[in-house]
Amino acid sequence: MYGHGSNSDGCSLFWGRREAEFRGVVVFFSWVSVHEEQLRSFVDLYSSLGWNSLVSHAHFLDAFYPERATSLAFFLINELVEELRIKPCPVVFVALSGGPKACMHKAFQIMQGTCEGQLNADESRLLRNCLAGQIYDSSPIDFTSDFCARFGLHPTIQKVPGSSKLVSWVAKGVASSLDGLCLTRFESQRTEYWQALYSSADLGTPFLILCSDSDELAPQLPICNFALRLQALGGDVELVKLNGSPHLGHYKYHPIQYRAAVTSLLEKATLIYSQRIRQLGERSGIEGMHDEISELICDLQNVAVNSNQSLRRVAVGPTDHFFLPSSTEHHNGQEIGSLQDERNARSVYLPTPSISAHSVLGQFLFDVCVPKNVEGWDVRFSGSVNGQPFASARRHSPFHKIRCNRRSRL
DSSP states (O other), X not given: OOOEEEOTTOOEEEEEEOOSSOSEEEEEEEOTTSOHHHHHHHHHHHHHTTEEEEEEEOOGGGGTOHHXXXXXXXXXXXXXXXXHHHSOOOEEEEEETTHIIIIIHHHHHHHHTOSSSOOOHHHHHHHHHHEEEEEEESOOOOOOHHHHHHHOSOHHHHTOOSOHHHHHHHHHHHHHHHHHHIIIIIHHHHHHHHHHHHHGGGGOOEEEEEEETTOSSSOHHHHHHHHHHHHHTTOEEEEEEESSOOTTOHHHHOHHHHHHHHHHHHHHHHHHHHHHHHHHHHHHHHHHHHHHHHHHHHHHHHHHHHHHHHHTTXXXXXXXXXXXXXXXXXXXXXXXXXXXXXXXXXXXEOOOOOOOTTSHHHHHHHXXXXXXXXXXXXXXXXXXXXXXXXXXXXXXXXXXXXXXXXXXXX
């Protein structure tokens, strides 16, 4: 195995395999009940399938003190986030024995924002997008007071040399103290523990659960109920029931069946991760297209405004000019003098066509268009000039005293 690390509580966190070329990352949640040779065999199995492995080996008391479990979970999540920032990939959580109670359920709470000291939005989104599968081997264990009595001793204490009666007496004393701890604090923690595991069904990952009828520490009945509850919550669950294998001995006693089930789950996790990445890419493309369309609409509106302003300057006299709208008015913001020079340079002279009033065509059009008799007509003006009625604007105009004789160009 590669380098070891530990947090302030002395819990181990290390990379079991960390190659440059890999298909994904497997995160092991183990406990003191998992021996080193068993853990090494699991790391080798997933390594042979092309997956790197990050291992958290929880302390014995982490399963009984939520503060310690939370500390280890943050330590693990931070390490995993740093790895995924370098190279995002599918991630599979593997729970071994009491690992879910000692760390894994706190990791779910951190990811879902229901635990103290939440991740930021980007880190949480990264983890949720990469987590693509969950495997439970001899797990989850229902941590009741009865379990504390049966499993309350650290493995090193069980191997203490001496009289069997003495070892039995020490075991009963430690189990009794842990049983009292369970009765005072553990019931509420137990409820929170199961709720966190059930909430993982919302992450959209497939489940592989392996159990045995010969496992006394992780009986089949609670594990089967756990699988049924996940299915009721919409989870994709595969439950593998094995015969004759002890606690954490499923891979040793049924290697072919175990490997086939694990391989199937990893392939499914890889497919789910690829689908998520594709959907995220399509969503990003659609959002980018919306942004481009919005920018295009804004540009068209600006061009329309500038065009209208330019078209209002169209001359009506025979010697006036028609100015073409220039994009420099909107983009460059040049001074008025330079803009006027550019307009003069780009102006196009449009000659006004003239028709003689004494010609045949002129006389014809004049007779048709000009009425002969306008007496009795009720001529009213509804237009306005500069926001004022035409008559009012005409009275205030400086040219109202000047008599204008208008002739038809025809």
